[in-house]
Amino acid sequence: MPLRRLLPHPWRSLGVLVLWLLLNNSLHPGHIVLGAAIGCVLPLVTARFWPSTAAIRRPWRVVAFTAMVIFDVIVANLRVARAVLGPVSRLRPGFARVPLDLTTDVGITVLAQTITLTPGTLSADLSPDRRTLIVHYLDEPDAESVVAAIKSRYERPLKEIFG
Amino acid sequence: MRVKEFLLSFLIVAGAAFCFLGSLGLARLPDTFTRLHGPSKATTLGIGCMALASLVWFTVTRREPSVHELLVIVFVALTTPISAHMVARAALHRRLPVWRGEAPPQ
Numbered sequence: 158m159p160l161r162r163l164l165p166h167p168w169r170s171l172g173v174l175v176l177w178l179l180l181n182n183s184l185h186p187g188h189i190v191l192g193a194a195i196g197c198v199l200p201l202v203t204a205r206f207w208p209s210t211a212a213i214r215r216p217w218r219v220v221a222f223t224a225m226v227i228f229d230v231i232v233a234n235l236r237v238a239r240a241v242l243g244p245v246s247r248l249r250p251g252f253a254r255v256p257l258d259l260t261t262d263v264g265i266t267v268l269a270q271t272i273t274l275t276p277g278t279l280s281a282d283l284s285p286d287r288r289t290l291i292v293h294y295l296d297e298p299d300a301e302s303v304v305a306a307i308k309s310r311y312e313r314p315l316k317e318i319f320g
Numbered sequence: 321m322r323v324k325e326f327l328l329s330f331l332i333v334a335g336a337a338f339c340f341l342g343s344l345g346l347a348r349l350p351d352t353f354t355r356l357h358g359p360s361k362a363t364t365l366g367i368g369c370m371a372l373a374s375l376v377w378f379t380v381t382r383r384e385p386s387v388h389e390l391l392v393i394v395f396v397a398l399t400t401p402i403s404a405h406m407v408a409r410a411a412l413h414r415r416l417p418v419w420r421g422e423a424p425p426q
Contacts, residue, residue, distance in 0.1 A: 182388040233361045234338050241345040241358060250354050250420060273360050273401035280401070281353065281408035293353045293408060 166204070170196035215318055222314050226271055233276040240296055252281070253300035255290045255307050264319035265290070271311050278303060324380055328373050335369030338362045351419035352411040360404035368393045 164170055170193075177192030178184060213219060240248060259265050265287065269280040272292055282291040294303050345358020371389040378386035 176391070179388050179391045182386055230361065230365055234341070234365045237345060237357055237361050238338075238341045241341055241348055245348060245350060248349075248354065248420075250351075250418075269405060270398070270401040273404050274364060274397065277357070279353070279356055279360060279408060280405055282405075282412050291412070293356075295354055295357045 164197060164200075166200040169200040172196075173199050213318055218314060218318050222318065225310075225314075226274065229275040233274065236276045237295070248296045249298065250293065250295055251297070251300055253278075253292045253294060253303040255292055255304050255312075257288050257290055258308075258312060258316055259319065260287075261319050264315050267319075268307075268311060268315055271315075272307060275311070278307065321380075324376070328377055331369045331373035331376070335366045335373065337366075338369065339366035342366060352416050353408060354419065356404050356408055360400055364397050364400050367396050 173196040174189075174192040177195055178188060181188050181192075257265060257268075259268055265283065269283070269290060272278050272280045272290070277295045277297060279293045279295075280290055281293045283289070284291070292303065292307065294300070297303050339362060342358040342362025345362065346355050349355045349358065371392045375386055375389040378384055
């Protein structure tokens, strides 16, 4: 199949095309042709730099997860605002160790990013064996509740998406 | 178009306010780890609000559809947690002092 040989990574090619059109802020036919050409060549040239590919098992879950994260980012900002404007001496920061059930690189990366963007927590380090994420929290009564919240709210849906 | 002006003003003021709060957190909070919380969350939402305002203004007022602001939002949301993670990790490895609570795990 020649089409398969020309486009071994159709989703990456489509992503490059969309990125190109967004960057140029245009739907001019010239840009579509140029973007499609770059979309064909770039995935071929960079194929060996991609460490691993993630299979998304349930695409509709990605939409629900993204919406939840956007909502949580807004909540996170209101909480940081309260912490910053309130008396600093009342904060109870600390570190929590989150044991990971996710095993794929992409899954762990997305979880760490989400933790940093969402209320009160910041991913600080990943253990060398990739099974524990060290998380810093700004104002929580104890580490156990942080771990439980992260696992139930973010890790479980990611586990369903990435497996 | 009152609605549009209200929406734009709200987005710009909210974006500026969140960016300011993030910077204030960087200045006020006591140690490296707590300081990272302000900029990592607030700049994402602050810049997101301002980019949305730009998108709405160019698309509605100037009648030139403008969507590349979405890329700004996506890239800021992708890169901010990475830099915060790198700073926190460097701080852990250099064993920087912790303001309160137990010492960070090694």
